[in-house]
Amino acid sequence: MRHTCLTFCSPRRAALATFCIWLLLSPVNSFADLTVSYINIQRQAGFASERVYAGKTLPSRSSELGFKRGGEIAQVLVDIGDVVEKGQVLARLDSQTLASNLEQAQANTALAQANLSAAKAEAQLAENTEKRFRTLREQGNTSMQIYDEAKLSFQTKRAQYQVAQANVKRALAAANASKIALAEAAIKAPFDGIIQSRYMDEGTQILGGTPAVKLIELGPIKAHVGVPSESLVSLTIGNTYNLSWNGKAQPARLMAISPEVDPDTRTLKAVFKISAGIIPIGAVVELLLEQRVQTPGFWLPVSALTASDRGLWGVYVVNAENIIERRLVEVIHNEASRAYVRGLLSDKERVVNSGVQRIVPGQSVLPLKAQESANVNANEQANAGR
Incomplete structure (x- = not known):
C-alpha cells in the first residue's frame, strides 16, 4: 500500500520540483537580459560655470543740499x-x-571812497607845498623851520591817504561778504537733475548745513556689484557686461574695480556704468559672470549618479563583457540636469545614464546607446497601445 502511494505521488513531486527550479532560474535569466541605456563620456579640460553676483544701482551724482x-x-x-x-x-x-x-x-564803501578822494587831494597839495619850500630853502629864501613844517605836513597827508586806501579795501570786502551771504541765502542746483526728497517747508527754522532737498543727477546711472577677488580674472575694465533686473538684461560698461576688500562682504566693488535703459535707481541688479575652471573631468547627467560615502558619488560603467562596474567620482560642479565630475573614469567609457536603481555591480546587461534605448522604449509603448 505504501509503495503504491509513492509511485502515485512521484509524478506530482517531479512536476513541482521542475516548477520550483523554473521559478528560481527565471529571475536570473531575465536579470541577465536587462536592457540599460548608456552614454559614451568624453574627457574635458575644464568647464565654464555661471556665477551670479548681486549689486545696487546708484545715480552718477547725488547731493543733499x-x-x-x-x-x-x-x-x-x-x-x-x-x-x-x-x-x-x-x-x-x-x-x-x-x-x-x-x-x-555799500554805503560804507561809498563813504570810504569819498574819504579816499579827499585824502588824495590833501596829500597831493602837501606834496606840491613841500616841493616849493624845498626849492626856496635851496635858494636861501626861507628858513629851515618853515621847510621842516611843510615836509612833515606832506608825510602826514601821505599817511592819511594810505589809511583812506585801506578803509576802502575794508569797506569793499565787507560789501562783498554781504553779497556772498545774500547769495548763500538761496539753494541752487549744482547740476541737472531731479528732486528725490524735500525735507523742509516754508517757515521752518533751519540750521546751517542741514539738508533741505535731495538732488540726483539725470542721465547715466551706475551699479555697484560685490565680486570676490578670485573672479577678477573674468572682468576687464572697459568691457561690456549684462546686468539683469526683473528678468531683463541691460548692457553695462565696467568702469572701475575698488582696490580694497569690503570688510563685511569680503568682496571687491565693481562699478558699472549704465548709459540708458529701464533699470531704476536703487534697484537690485545681478551680474551673470561666466568663469572658466581648468579642471579635467567629465560631464554626466544627474540621473547617472548614485549616493556614496564621504561625499563621493557612484556611477555604473558597462565594461567590454557587458558587465556592470561601479566607479567612485567627485562632483566638482552641478547644474540643473548635469554634473561635472572627476574620478576613476576613462575617455569613451560607457556610463549608464538612467535607471541606475535597477542594476548592481557584476550584473550582466544588454547595453543600448541612449538614443537607441529611447527608440526601443517608444516602440514598446506603441506595441502596448495596440
Whole structure:
C-alpha cells in the first residue's frame, strides 16, 4: 500500500520540483537580459560655470543740499519729482536782514571812497607845498623851520591817504561778504537733475548745513556689484557686461574695480556704468559672470549618479563583457540636469545614464546607446497601445 502511494505521488513531486527550479532560474535569466541605456563620456579640460553676483544701482551724482547759514525758510520752489537745471534756485531764506546789511556795506564803501578822494587831494597839495619850500630853502629864501613844517605836513597827508586806501579795501570786502551771504541765502542746483526728497517747508527754522532737498543727477546711472577677488580674472575694465533686473538684461560698461576688500562682504566693488535703459535707481541688479575652471573631468547627467560615502558619488560603467562596474567620482560642479565630475573614469567609457536603481555591480546587461534605448522604449509603448 505504501509503495503504491509513492509511485502515485512521484509524478506530482517531479512536476513541482521542475516548477520550483523554473521559478528560481527565471529571475536570473531575465536579470541577465536587462536592457540599460548608456552614454559614451568624453574627457574635458575644464568647464565654464555661471556665477551670479548681486549689486545696487546708484545715480552718477547725488547731493543733499542745504543753506550754509541758518535762518527762516522763505520759499521752497521745488517738490519731489521736479526736473531742474544747473544753477536753478531751489529754495530761499528770509533775506531782509542780509539785504539791509548789504546796503549798509555799500554805503560804507561809498563813504570810504569819498574819504579816499579827499585824502588824495590833501596829500597831493602837501606834496606840491613841500616841493616849493624845498626849492626856496635851496635858494636861501626861507628858513629851515618853515621847510621842516611843510615836509612833515606832506608825510602826514601821505599817511592819511594810505589809511583812506585801506578803509576802502575794508569797506569793499565787507560789501562783498554781504553779497556772498545774500547769495548763500538761496539753494541752487549744482547740476541737472531731479528732486528725490524735500525735507523742509516754508517757515521752518533751519540750521546751517542741514539738508533741505535731495538732488540726483539725470542721465547715466551706475551699479555697484560685490565680486570676490578670485573672479577678477573674468572682468576687464572697459568691457561690456549684462546686468539683469526683473528678468531683463541691460548692457553695462565696467568702469572701475575698488582696490580694497569690503570688510563685511569680503568682496571687491565693481562699478558699472549704465548709459540708458529701464533699470531704476536703487534697484537690485545681478551680474551673470561666466568663469572658466581648468579642471579635467567629465560631464554626466544627474540621473547617472548614485549616493556614496564621504561625499563621493557612484556611477555604473558597462565594461567590454557587458558587465556592470561601479566607479567612485567627485562632483566638482552641478547644474540643473548635469554634473561635472572627476574620478576613476576613462575617455569613451560607457556610463549608464538612467535607471541606475535597477542594476548592481557584476550584473550582466544588454547595453543600448541612449538614443537607441529611447527608440526601443517608444516602440514598446506603441506595441502596448495596440
